[in-house]
Amino acid sequence: MGCTGPxxxxxxxxxxxxxxxxxFLGMLxxxxxxxxxxxxxxxxxxxNVGSVVGTAATPxxxxxxxxxxxxHAATDALRLELAPFGVHVVKVVPGRVKSGIGRANTAQIAGGHGGKPREWGMYREFTAAIEERARASQGAGATEASALARHVAERVMRPRPPREIVYGSLTALFAVLAASPVWARDAFFARRFGLNRKL
Structure with a gap:
């Protein structure tokens, strides 16, 4: 479930x-x-299915x-805790995957289900950037959900599944961002999401 906004x-x-x-709690x-x-x-x-944004958070x-x-953190702990019982734990880290989350995010901030559209206070000048972020994961090049499912299923059905599966659009970029100095990551995301200016 998405949750968009400052x-x-x-x-x-x-x-x-x-x-x-x-x-998170549903997974637990x-x-x-x-x-x-x-x-x-x-x-x-x-x-357990995480996301590249769990490694490099976006505004x-x-x-x-x-x-x-x-x-991600709980899966890493659980993998160690269940190892004595012979239970494998796999962390899946997808990139952009086609789904309904973009529509759901947009509906949430637009006041879906008959609610009032969300009006930002101190961030009102960023409304367009916030709305764009709501849809960002569904852009051109997003991985088909069926391709992700096949990739993950093939690997987790092995006798010795991998500890982690990273797959899909933008995973290479987020790997670089996660390994980058914080100032470089901040500069990238500030520019990408309209936060590189003073008010």
């Missing part, structure tokens, strides 16, 4: 809580439901990025 104005509202509940609830039987039979594979999507970073 963190300073989103605060801890219902949209933020729902995004963290669905994206599922892990709790399935791992006891895997541990009992000493086999199984848990596959206007801080909550979504945080939820994916939380998945």
């Amino acid at each position: 963190l300073a104005e989103l605060g801890g509202g219902e949209t933020v809580r729902r995004a963290m509940d669905v994206n 609830r599922l892990v709790r439901a399935v791992t006891p039987s895997m541990a009992e039979r000493r086999s199984g594979c848990v596959v 206007w999507a801080g909550v979504y990025c945080a939820s994916k970073a939380a998945i």
